[in-house]
Amino acid sequence: MSELIRPNDEEELTAAVAEANSSRTPLEVIGAGSKRDIGRPLQTAACLTTEKLTGLTLYEPSELVLSARAGTPLIEIEETLAGNDQQLAFEPVDLGPMLGQDAGAATIGGVFAANLSGSRRIQIGAARDHLLGFRAVSGRGEIFKSGGRVMKNVTGYDLCRGLSGSWGTLAVMSEVTMKVLPRAQCTRTILLIGLTDEIAIDAMCAAIGSPFDVSGTVHLHGEFAAKLIDSGILRRPGPVTALRLENIESSLEYRCARLTESLEAFGKPVELDDGASRKFWSGMRTLNFLQGSSDPVWRISTAPKNGARLVAALARRLDCRVAYDWSGGLIWLLATPSADAGAAEVGRVVAEIGGYATLIRADASLRGSVNVFQQLSPGVMALTRKLKHSFDPAGILNPGRMYPGI
Amino acid sequence: MASPAFLEPDAGVLGARDEIIARLRELVPEGSVIADEDGRRAFETDALTAYKQMPLAAVLPTSTEQVSRILKYCQANGVKVIPRGAGTSLCGGALPLADSIVLGVSKMNRVLDINFENRTARVQTGITNMGISDAVSPRGFFYAPDPSSQLACTLAGNLAMNSGGAHCLKYGVTTNNVLGLQIVLMDGQIIDIGGEELDAPGYDLLGLIIGSEGQFGVVTEATVRILRAAEGARPMLMGFSSSAAAGDCVSAIIASGIIPVAIEFMDKPAIRVCEDFAKAGYPLDVEALLIVEVEGSEDEIEDLLARIQEIAKPFKPAGIRVSQSPEESAAIWLGRKSAFGAMGRISDYYCMDGVIPLGKLSEVLTGISEICERYKLKVANIFHAGDGNLHPLVLYEANDPSQAERAANCGAEILELCVKAGGCLTGEHGVGIEKRELMFTQFTRVDMEHQMRIKTMFDPDWLLNPAKVFPLELHPS
Known part of the structure; x- marks a missing residue:
């Protein structure tokens, strides 16, 4: 068991990283550890957690801004926002439950470090698009900040984007400031039943390309659909395409009708009311x-x-079940266990057709032997190495979690 | 306005001007290198016209490969490069140095591919901002970021400054609307980052490059998100008897859960100038005016505007007017979007770009009046109220050096006030050369060192658009 470092405040956090930097002690960096099993396995003598850096430091509902220390549980932030009819519009997916952890364990720092976004990403943007500012300790053991608490800010380089999705390999965030948005008063979902993948994607692209502000588009293979939809809604099993509309109630009536009309060619839809819709999309959020x-x-x-x-192309050689989000632009693929979890085939097909793949769930030995994160082009890899070096020259923060040597 | 301090020009480079021009001519098609004095004059400044500096030459390549050859040559010979789009920067972002060339991307302005299903467009970055929307509007789509200069400004400049606009309250700024780009580094390497996917693998280099003020490389192509326009949109005008009332009204609208697509604020001096120019029917007897625009179907628009009027009641709005026609809407927006140009007809002005928390509006506007009174200068305020981006226009007489210097100092004090109120120096124009020396008001040395090391990793010799963004004392030379 590695040593656990639990700083109580930013000062202790800075001191801990500075000490690790000078002694060249590699650190595993975590929040609550709910996503600890994602990425290449680490071998570090110590683990640094931000779990004691908690609490909201600013919340101005009328300015759509909230700041919290990095270790604040996401669930606490979402409850506070809900109390003011607001929300994190990018609805971060909760990866915990599918990794065998409790739901709702993630910290807000972890959400931005992994750039986790949910179905609304296609309409409103990703986690990275909502990060307004942060304070963090880089691998140099120095506290620094970027951005701020205002909605627009181009003062200096945009390190908020730079740190989003860096999986704790550049710096340890101590405090984050984010844009929040009003919660929709009412939600409806239009379900199209029995579409093939290709036709479902046509339907989703048509919906998201309509003027009705569709805020979620997913397509689920039959066995996945069954898990997301209560029996009674669907009479027969099969693939389901779901399109979400959110707004005030009077407007939803109209939008639902118009959207249904425009998608007539795709069959007769089933409509989920507010309660059933919210349940469906919350199931999507916890995958x-x-x-x-x-x-x-x-x-x-x-x-x-x-x-x-x-x-x-993948199904030709891999036995897999699939859910599409983001109109087809995000694929959750459940593969049958094999020696490489399908890595070679996934890599080959993605290289041929375009896109990138991340191995989200696999045991540690597999994650140590295949590419968990997509290989980068030589030019991008060179920049990646330089960026890592500029923030963490001794390579002490989550070393090797994303790529060897990063 | 007092000229900013420049780095000591490299005498070797100055002396080799003829050789540099001759070599550049070998790298690009005929007519692409501008070396004569009249021709170069067009590149000596940008929209911050108070500062001027002739470059060694300007070169206007027509392909990414040519950009690569130019940068490689310049790196090998220690020649500084100032990238330029349309030259509409308000912070001197495209201001040349005496020992630099200007590299303009304006000839690379084609649309390469449009995919309405994926909702993406791939374009060369010399295209104007409006050019992208024009290319996709026949199918009801648009490119969302809409800086006021959108008829002229290029995507290249928008990428460099991470530009915003009046409608970014709902749709975000440049970085939220770009998925991929092709960048040429100073050593000539051509690198593709991102693409049509919503996520790119690895670090968010795309996000770092956008807003790097042309200091990391020259972006020649980009894949941008295009969005389907709402069924309709309509602005409404509301006048108020004080700026504070208008600001409180904006807070109340947002707190109610309505996010209009735009909320623009003008104070009395700004209203008059814009009205004289655009004849938009702005009320002239109010202290502050809000333009609130909402989107949706006809019924949704009416419903939203009615709700906003209800929310506004306690703030006693005067002269509420809802646009009745597309022509009227266009006139209302023309007034606002031409504000800078209209102001330029009556006076020289210095345009600030601070951002403040909305709740501090009243306090900051009072502070700005006091500062301007102290400097004996007039000011007009225009404000993207929904997101707190304040544009005070400090009026002065450019031919009077003492006024020019007062305007610069007055502007600096205004920005310091914005930072003190919890805001920042610049919301959408960029730091450029103009606000370089003010960076210490917002950042510590350690903050800036974390940024500057990224500059060094992209451009080890600091040849690309150097002497901008960071205080000169921190410059590695």
Whole structure:
């Protein structure tokens, strides 16, 4: 068991990283550790957690801004926002439950470090698009900040984007400031039943390209759909395409009708009311169709129109079940266990059709032997190494979690 | 306005001017290198016209490969390069140095591919901002970021400054609307980052490059998100008897859960100038005016505007007017979007770009009046109220050096006030050369060192658009 370092405040955090930097002690960096099993396995003498850096430091509902210390549980932030009819519009997916952890364990720092976004990403942007500012300790053991608490800010380089999705390999965030948005008063979902992947993607692209502000588009293979939808809504099993609309109630009536009309060619839809809709999309947020299994899971990002072709190419050699989000641009792929979790085949097909793949769930030995994160082009890899070196020259923060030597 | 301090020009480079021009001519098609004095004059400044500096030459390549050859040559010979789009920067972002060339991307302005299903467009970055929307509007789509200069400014400049606009309250700024780009580094390497996917693998280099003020490389192509326009949009005008009332009204609208697509604020001096120019029907007897625009179907628009009027009641709005026609809407926006140009007809002005927390509006506007009174200068305020981006226009007489210097100092004090109020120096224009020396008001040395090391990793010799963004004392030379 490695030593656990639990700083109580920013000062202690800075001192801990500075000490590790001078003694060249590699650190595993975590929040609550809910995503600890993602990435290449680490071998570090010590683990640094931000779990004691908690609490909201600013919340101005009328300015759409909230700041919190990095270790604040996401659930606490979402509850506070809900109390003011607001929300994190990028609805971060909760990867915990499908990794065998409790739901709602993630910290807000972890959400931005992994750039986790949910179905609304296609309409409103990703986690990285909502990060307004941060304070962090770089691998140099120095506290620094970027951005601020205002909505628009181009003062200096945009390190908020730079740190988003860096998986704690550049710096340890101590405090984050984010844009929040009003919660929709009412939600409706239109379900299209029995579509093939290709036709479903046509329907999703048509919906998101309509003027009705569709805020979620997913397509689920039959066995996944069954897990997300209560019996009674669907009479027969099969693939389901779900399109979400959110707004005030009077406007939703109209939008639902118009959207249904425009998608007539795709069959007669089933409509989910507010309660059923919220339940459905909260199941998407915890990826409940991937829970209760330990089979390998890949997350593949591609251009929406390539999604079906990519899955068809994979299905030729891999036994897999699939859910599409982001109109087909995000693929959750549950693969049958094999020696490489399908890595070679996934890599080959993604390289051919375009996109990138991340191995989200696999046991540690597999994660140590295949590419968990997509290989980068030589030019991008060179920049990646330089960026790592500029923030963490001794290579002490989550070393090797994303790529060897990074 | 007092000229900013420049780095000591490299005498060797100055002396080799003829040789540099001759070599550049070998790298690009005929007519692409501008070396004569009249021709170069067009590149000596940008929209911050108070500062001028002739470059060694300007070169206007027509392909990414040519950009690569130019940068490689310049790196090998220690020649500084100032990238330029349309030259509409308000912070001197495209201001040349005496020992630099200007590299303009304006000839690279084609649309390469449009995919309505993926909702993406791939374009060369010399295209104007409006050019992208024009290319996709026949199918009801648009490119969301809309800086006021959108008819002229290029995507290249928008990428460099991470530009915003009036409608970014709902749709975000440049970085939220770009998925991929092709960048040429100073050593000539051509690198593709991102693409049509919503996520790119590895570090968010795309996000770092956008907003790097042309200091990391020259971006020649980009894949941008295009969005389907709402069924309709309509602005409404509301006048108020004080700026504070207008600001409180904006807070109340947002707190109610309505996010209009735009909320623009003008104070009395700004209203008059814009009205004289655009004849938009702005009320002239109010202290502050809000333009609030909402989107949706006809019924949704009416419903939203009615709700906003209800929310506004306690703040006693005067002269509420809802646009009745597309022509009227266009006139209302023309007034606002031409504000800078209209102001330029009556006076020289210095345009600030601070951002403040909305709740501090009243306090900051009072502070700005006091500062301007102290400097004996007039000011007009224009404000993207929904997101706190304040544009005070400090009026002065450019031919009077003492006024020019007062305007610069007055502007600096205004920005310091914005930072003190919890805001920042610049919301959408960029730091450039103009606000370089003010960076210490917002950042510590350690903050800036973390940024500057990224500059060094992209451009080890600091040849690309150097002497901008960071205080000169921190410059590695």
